[in-house]
Amino acid sequence: MMSSHNDSNVTNSSSDAGLTQDFSTESNSSFTISKINIPSYTRILVPHDGKETSDKALNHAIYLSNLSGAEIVILCILQDVEKFEGTSVDISRNKATDNQDDFRHDIKGELVNAMEAKIKQCTDAGSKSKISYRLRTGHVVHEIVNACQETDYDLIIMTTTHLDSWLHSIFSETRKIISNIRTPILIIH
Incomplete structure (x- = not known):
């Protein structure tokens, strides 16, 4: 791999793959990497369906919560x-x-x-922050959206099991509701 450098650009190219990347120090975007743009987490939402796969999301929430001091809110939605x-x-x-x-x-x-x-279990696993839960009844997608609209969450951590519910309804009216969520979502597979 060959690398060349000048004052404002770094170009990496590989003769094998024919790839070129331009890492310009000047940004055309209004969003740049800086201290003021790094998120801070105070409240993390974790939809949990009672299955072990949802525990993966909780493990990630515990880790991020311990780093940031964020409260973990476990959301359990009863459909029936x-x-x-x-x-x-x-x-x-x-x-x-x-x-x-x-x-x-x-x-x-x-x-x-x-x-x-x-x-x-979360406390025994090493969680140092506040953990609470919310119980809701209704359609999973609608209730996640409603929870996000009612409370300011900084991050949603969910597993692909929940994503499947979202994908099944992506072309229905639910798509309009999902597009109203402005909270970042971390998907755990």
Whole structure:
């Protein structure tokens, strides 16, 4: 491989592959690599379907959380509540003092125990930051989008299992919803 260098450009070319790269120090883009553009994470969302593959995403979240101090929020989405034996859903509606409706969802049973156990596993694995969970009911894609619109997450870490759900609906109305997410997504395979 041959390399040449001048003041503003570095060109690498390989006679075998015929590749040339120009690493100009001048940027035509408004986004450059600098300290002010390096993201900082304060809240990481991890959609979790209860399967071991989702634990891979949690492992990455623990690592990044330990580096940044970010809170990890585990999002569990129930698509079909009737399938969860031993789980009850209580919904009560209270009038808030500012005249806005306040919905309180209490989900009791094995699901809460499973989420508490997952948090303990994360702590035992070395997580040093706050870990919480959110339980939602509905369509996976819609609920991930809704969660991102309701709370400022700096990063979403998910496995390809969740990506498959997104890809199945990519050409439907859901595509419009997905395009509203402005949060970076790290996909774990």
